[in-house]
Amino acid sequence: MTVSWSMKPSDWIEISHIVQRAGIPAMVAFARDTKATARQPIRYATFFLRGGWAGLPPATSAPAPRDNARRPANHCGHADCDPVTRTREIEHDNGLRTLERCPDCHPASKGQAA
Numbered sequence: 001m002t003v004s005w006s007m008k009p010s011d012w013i014e015i016s017h018i019v020q021r022a023g024i025p026a027m028v029a030f031a032r033d034t035k036a037t038a039r040q041p042i043r044y045a046t047f048f049l050r051g052g053w054a055g056l057p058p059a060t061s062a063p064a065p066r067d068n069a070r071r072p073a074n075h076c077g078h079a080d081c082d083p084v085t086r087t088r089e090i091e092h093d094n095g096l097r098t099l100e101r102c103p104d105c106h107p108a109s110k111g112q113a114a
C-alpha cells in the first residue's frame with residue numbers, strides 16, 4: 001500500500017510516540033485492517049493517525065512466556081507425568097499404584113505408539 005506521509009511536524013511527533021508505545025507491527029496491522037474496510041482509497045497516513053493509531057493499546061513490553069519454555073524439551077505436559085523421570089504414577093483397579101513409563105514422552109516409549 002502506498003500512502004502519502006506528508007503531514008505536520010506535530011503529527012510526526014505523535015506518530016513517533018505511538019511507535020514507541022504500541023509498536024510498528026500493531027500500527028501496520030491496524031492500517032491493513034482499515035484499508036481492507038475503507039470505502040475510499042487511503043492516500044494519507046494521517047488517515048490512520050486520526051482513525052485509530054492514537055487509540056492503539058500499549059504493546060506488552062515482554063512477550064508472554066510460552067508453555068514450552070517452562071517445561072523440559074519433549075515433555076508431554078501431562079499432570080501425572082514426572083518431567084525428570086518421564087514416569088507416571090498409575091492407580092490400578094485393585095488400588096495399587098505403580099510407576100509406569102509415560103507412553104507419550106518416555107524415551108523408551110518413543111516410536112512404539114501408533
Ligand SMILES: [Zn+2]
Pocket residue numbers: 075076077078081082086102103104105106
Ligand atoms: Zn509424559
